[in-house]
Amino acid sequence: MLGDPNDLALVLMFPMAFTVAMTTTRGIGWFMRLLAIVTSLVLFMALLATQSRGGLLGALAVFGFFAWRLIPSKTLFFVVGSIAAIALYAMAGISGRSSGGAAEAGIDASAMGRIYAWEAAVKMALDNPLLGVGLDNFYYNYFFYSPHWDGLNHAVHSTWFGVLAESGFVGLIIFVIFICSLLKCARKTLLVVDEHTHAPPYLKAMALAVYSGLIGTFVSGTFLTQGFIWPIYILAALTIAVSQIASQFEKSMST
DSSP states (O other): OTTSHHHHHHHTHHHHHHHHHHHHSTTOOHHHHHHHHHHHHHHHHHHHHHTOHHHHHHHHHHHHHHHHHHOSOHHHHHHHHHHHHHHHHHHHTGGGOSSSSTTSSSSOHHHHHHHHHHHHHHHHHHHSTTTTTOTTOHHHHHHHHOSOOOSSOOOOOOHHHHHHHHHHHHHHHHHHHHHHHHHHHHHHHHHHHHHOTTSOHHHHHHHHHHHHHHHHHHHHHTTSOOTTSHHHHHHHHHHHHHHHHHHHHHHHHHO
16 A cells, blocks of 8 residues: 555654654653654655645644644644645645646546545445445446546545445444544543643653544545555554553552
Protein backbone atom coordinates (compact mmCIF):
# COMPACT_ATOMS: atom_id res chain seq x y z
CA MET A 1 0.00 0.00 0.00
CA LEU A 2 2.98 2.33 0.42
CA GLY A 3 3.30 2.41 -3.37
CA ASP A 4 0.08 4.46 -3.56
CA PRO A 5 0.70 8.16 -2.72
CA ASN A 6 -2.74 8.58 -1.13
CA ASP A 7 -2.26 5.58 1.15
CA LEU A 8 1.27 6.71 1.98
CA ALA A 9 -0.03 10.17 2.92
CA LEU A 10 -2.47 8.66 5.40
CA VAL A 11 0.15 6.38 6.94
CA LEU A 12 2.37 9.44 7.47
CA MET A 13 -0.32 10.85 9.80
CA PHE A 14 0.85 8.44 12.51
CA PRO A 15 4.50 9.47 12.93
CA MET A 16 3.71 13.10 12.18
CA ALA A 17 1.25 13.29 15.07
CA PHE A 18 3.76 11.71 17.44
CA THR A 19 6.69 13.90 16.38
CA VAL A 20 4.67 17.12 16.64
CA ALA A 21 3.46 16.02 20.09
CA MET A 22 7.03 15.37 21.21
CA THR A 23 8.12 18.74 19.83
CA THR A 24 5.43 20.79 21.57
CA THR A 25 5.25 19.03 24.96
CA ARG A 26 7.13 20.66 27.82
CA GLY A 27 9.48 18.49 29.83
CA ILE A 28 10.71 16.39 26.91
CA GLY A 29 14.50 16.13 26.81
CA TRP A 30 16.33 18.34 24.36
CA PHE A 31 17.76 15.42 22.37
CA MET A 32 14.36 13.78 21.85
CA ARG A 33 12.80 17.14 21.03
CA LEU A 34 15.53 17.89 18.46
CA LEU A 35 15.08 14.45 16.94
CA ALA A 36 11.32 15.01 16.81
CA ILE A 37 11.74 18.37 15.05
CA VAL A 38 14.02 16.90 12.40
CA THR A 39 11.70 13.94 11.89
CA SER A 40 8.69 16.25 11.62
CA LEU A 41 10.37 18.20 8.83
CA VAL A 42 11.26 15.01 6.95
CA LEU A 43 7.71 13.68 7.29
CA PHE A 44 6.27 17.01 6.21
CA MET A 45 8.39 17.04 3.04
CA ALA A 46 7.39 13.43 2.35
CA LEU A 47 3.74 14.37 2.74
CA LEU A 48 4.10 17.27 0.31
CA ALA A 49 5.76 14.92 -2.18
CA THR A 50 2.67 12.67 -2.25
CA GLN A 51 0.56 15.59 -3.59
CA SER A 52 -2.43 14.00 -1.87
CA ARG A 53 -5.27 16.37 -1.08
CA GLY A 54 -6.65 13.97 1.52
CA GLY A 55 -3.23 13.74 3.15
CA LEU A 56 -2.89 17.51 3.09
CA LEU A 57 -6.21 17.94 4.88
CA GLY A 58 -5.13 15.36 7.45
CA ALA A 59 -1.87 17.22 8.07
CA LEU A 60 -3.78 20.48 8.49
CA ALA A 61 -6.03 18.77 11.02
CA VAL A 62 -3.01 17.52 13.00
CA PHE A 63 -1.26 20.90 12.98
CA GLY A 64 -4.55 22.66 13.66
CA PHE A 65 -5.14 20.54 16.76
CA PHE A 66 -1.82 21.59 18.29
CA ALA A 67 -2.19 25.20 17.13
CA TRP A 68 -5.61 25.39 18.82
CA ARG A 69 -4.03 24.37 22.11
CA LEU A 70 -0.97 26.60 21.80
CA ILE A 71 -2.39 29.85 20.33
CA PRO A 72 -4.40 31.80 22.95
CA SER A 73 -6.12 34.09 20.44
CA LYS A 74 -8.60 32.13 18.35
CA THR A 75 -8.87 34.97 15.85
CA LEU A 76 -5.14 34.69 15.28
CA PHE A 77 -5.57 30.93 15.00
CA PHE A 78 -8.04 31.22 12.12
CA VAL A 79 -5.96 33.86 10.33
CA VAL A 80 -2.76 31.82 10.61
CA GLY A 81 -4.65 28.64 9.69
CA SER A 82 -6.07 30.17 6.52
CA ILE A 83 -2.67 31.44 5.42
CA ALA A 84 -1.06 28.08 6.22
CA ALA A 85 -3.71 26.19 4.23
CA ILE A 86 -3.11 28.33 1.14
CA ALA A 87 0.66 28.02 1.53
CA LEU A 88 0.50 24.23 1.93
CA TYR A 89 -1.69 23.90 -1.16
CA ALA A 90 0.83 25.89 -3.19
CA MET A 91 3.86 24.06 -1.76
CA ALA A 92 2.35 20.64 -2.42
CA GLY A 93 2.08 21.38 -6.13
CA ILE A 94 -1.43 19.90 -6.26
CA SER A 95 -2.38 22.10 -9.22
CA GLY A 96 0.30 20.36 -11.26
CA ARG A 97 -0.95 16.82 -10.67
CA SER A 98 -1.47 14.66 -13.73
CA SER A 99 -4.99 13.73 -12.61
CA GLY A 100 -6.67 16.79 -11.33
CA GLY A 101 -5.63 20.32 -10.55
CA ALA A 102 -6.02 23.94 -11.40
CA ALA A 103 -5.15 23.27 -15.05
CA GLU A 104 -8.49 21.56 -15.58
CA ALA A 105 -11.66 23.54 -16.06
CA GLY A 106 -14.44 23.16 -13.51
CA ILE A 107 -14.29 20.14 -11.20
CA ASP A 108 -11.10 18.25 -12.05
CA ALA A 109 -10.96 14.59 -13.09
CA SER A 110 -9.80 13.39 -9.69
CA ALA A 111 -12.69 15.10 -7.89
CA MET A 112 -15.27 13.87 -10.41
CA GLY A 113 -13.89 10.33 -10.08
CA ARG A 114 -14.58 10.48 -6.35
CA ILE A 115 -18.11 11.77 -6.89
CA TYR A 116 -18.86 8.93 -9.31
CA ALA A 117 -17.36 6.40 -6.88
CA TRP A 118 -19.35 7.76 -3.94
CA GLU A 119 -22.54 7.61 -5.99
CA ALA A 120 -21.76 3.99 -6.84
CA ALA A 121 -21.18 3.25 -3.14
CA VAL A 122 -24.60 4.63 -2.21
CA LYS A 123 -26.25 2.53 -4.91
CA MET A 124 -24.46 -0.59 -3.64
CA ALA A 125 -25.69 0.11 -0.11
CA LEU A 126 -29.26 0.71 -1.26
CA ASP A 127 -29.19 -2.53 -3.22
CA ASN A 128 -27.62 -4.45 -0.29
CA PRO A 129 -28.66 -2.45 2.80
CA LEU A 130 -27.84 -4.98 5.52
CA LEU A 131 -24.46 -6.47 4.61
CA GLY A 132 -23.31 -4.52 1.58
CA VAL A 133 -21.48 -6.11 -1.34
CA GLY A 134 -18.84 -7.72 0.88
CA LEU A 135 -15.38 -6.71 2.06
CA ASP A 136 -12.96 -5.72 -0.69
CA ASN A 137 -15.71 -6.09 -3.31
CA PHE A 138 -16.37 -2.43 -4.17
CA TYR A 139 -13.75 -2.46 -6.91
CA TYR A 140 -15.23 -5.52 -8.61
CA ASN A 141 -18.79 -4.18 -8.42
CA TYR A 142 -17.97 -0.69 -9.66
CA PHE A 143 -19.02 -1.45 -13.26
CA PHE A 144 -22.52 -2.52 -12.21
CA TYR A 145 -23.28 0.54 -10.08
CA SER A 146 -21.27 3.45 -11.46
CA PRO A 147 -23.15 6.15 -13.39
CA HIS A 148 -20.00 6.81 -15.41
CA TRP A 149 -17.95 4.03 -16.99
CA ASP A 150 -14.57 4.95 -18.47
CA GLY A 151 -13.40 1.41 -19.10
CA LEU A 152 -11.80 0.89 -15.67
CA ASN A 153 -12.96 -0.04 -12.20
CA HIS A 154 -12.03 2.47 -9.48
CA ALA A 155 -11.54 2.54 -5.71
CA VAL A 156 -14.15 4.30 -3.59
CA HIS A 157 -11.67 6.93 -2.28
CA SER A 158 -13.54 7.39 1.01
CA THR A 159 -13.39 5.40 4.21
CA TRP A 160 -17.01 6.19 5.08
CA PHE A 161 -18.48 5.39 1.66
CA GLY A 162 -16.25 2.32 1.43
CA VAL A 163 -17.60 0.93 4.70
CA LEU A 164 -21.14 1.78 3.59
CA ALA A 165 -20.80 -0.03 0.26
CA GLU A 166 -18.97 -3.11 1.53
CA SER A 167 -20.77 -3.69 4.84
CA GLY A 168 -24.10 -1.93 4.36
CA PHE A 169 -25.88 0.46 6.70
CA VAL A 170 -25.43 -1.91 9.64
CA GLY A 171 -21.67 -1.98 9.13
CA LEU A 172 -21.50 1.79 8.75
CA ILE A 173 -23.42 2.33 12.00
CA ILE A 174 -21.10 -0.04 13.88
CA PHE A 175 -18.04 1.62 12.33
CA VAL A 176 -19.21 5.12 13.28
CA ILE A 177 -19.89 3.97 16.85
CA PHE A 178 -16.38 2.49 16.94
CA ILE A 179 -14.83 5.75 15.71
CA CYS A 180 -16.82 7.89 18.16
CA SER A 181 -15.80 5.59 21.02
CA LEU A 182 -12.13 5.96 20.06
CA LEU A 183 -12.37 9.75 19.94
CA LYS A 184 -14.20 9.80 23.29
CA CYS A 185 -11.54 7.54 24.83
CA ALA A 186 -8.68 9.68 23.48
CA ARG A 187 -10.32 12.89 24.68
CA LYS A 188 -10.93 11.46 28.14
CA THR A 189 -7.29 10.35 28.35
CA LEU A 190 -6.08 13.82 27.41
CA LEU A 191 -8.36 15.43 30.01
CA VAL A 192 -6.97 13.10 32.69
CA VAL A 193 -3.40 13.99 31.76
CA ASP A 194 -4.15 17.73 31.57
CA GLU A 195 -5.75 17.70 35.03
CA HIS A 196 -2.58 16.32 36.63
CA THR A 197 0.25 18.81 36.34
CA HIS A 198 2.72 16.17 37.53
CA ALA A 199 1.89 13.75 34.75
CA PRO A 200 4.99 12.39 32.98
CA PRO A 201 5.78 14.49 29.87
CA TYR A 202 6.01 11.40 27.67
CA LEU A 203 2.54 10.27 28.77
CA LYS A 204 1.13 13.67 27.89
CA ALA A 205 2.91 13.60 24.54
CA MET A 206 1.45 10.18 23.75
CA ALA A 207 -2.05 11.31 24.77
CA LEU A 208 -1.74 14.30 22.45
CA ALA A 209 -0.33 12.14 19.68
CA VAL A 210 -3.09 9.54 19.61
CA TYR A 211 -5.85 12.16 19.81
CA SER A 212 -4.40 14.32 17.03
CA GLY A 213 -3.52 11.19 15.05
CA LEU A 214 -7.13 10.03 15.20
CA ILE A 215 -8.39 13.41 14.03
CA GLY A 216 -5.87 13.61 11.18
CA THR A 217 -6.53 10.03 10.09
CA PHE A 218 -10.31 10.43 10.01
CA VAL A 219 -10.13 13.76 8.18
CA SER A 220 -7.80 12.39 5.52
CA GLY A 221 -9.69 9.08 5.50
CA THR A 222 -12.77 10.93 4.27
CA PHE A 223 -11.02 11.05 0.88
CA LEU A 224 -8.96 7.84 1.16
CA THR A 225 -10.04 4.19 1.31
CA GLN A 226 -8.91 3.01 4.75
CA GLY A 227 -11.93 1.35 6.38
CA PHE A 228 -10.73 -2.24 6.45
CA ILE A 229 -6.93 -2.05 6.39
CA TRP A 230 -4.46 -1.80 9.26
CA PRO A 231 -3.75 1.93 9.97
CA ILE A 232 -6.98 2.80 11.80
CA TYR A 233 -6.86 -0.33 13.92
CA ILE A 234 -3.24 0.09 14.97
CA LEU A 235 -4.08 3.64 16.02
CA ALA A 236 -7.08 2.24 17.91
CA ALA A 237 -4.77 -0.14 19.78
CA LEU A 238 -2.42 2.72 20.65
CA THR A 239 -5.34 4.82 21.87
CA ILE A 240 -6.52 2.04 24.19
CA ALA A 241 -2.98 1.39 25.45
CA VAL A 242 -2.37 5.05 26.31
CA SER A 243 -5.79 5.20 27.98
CA GLN A 244 -4.89 2.25 30.20
CA ILE A 245 -1.55 3.81 31.18
CA ALA A 246 -3.25 7.13 31.98
CA SER A 247 -5.88 5.29 34.04
CA GLN A 248 -3.18 3.54 36.08
CA PHE A 249 -1.42 6.86 36.60
CA GLU A 250 -4.66 8.48 37.82
CA LYS A 251 -5.23 5.63 40.30
CA SER A 252 -1.68 5.95 41.62
CA MET A 253 -2.17 9.68 42.16
CA SER A 254 -5.44 9.16 44.06
CA THR A 255 -3.95 6.64 46.50
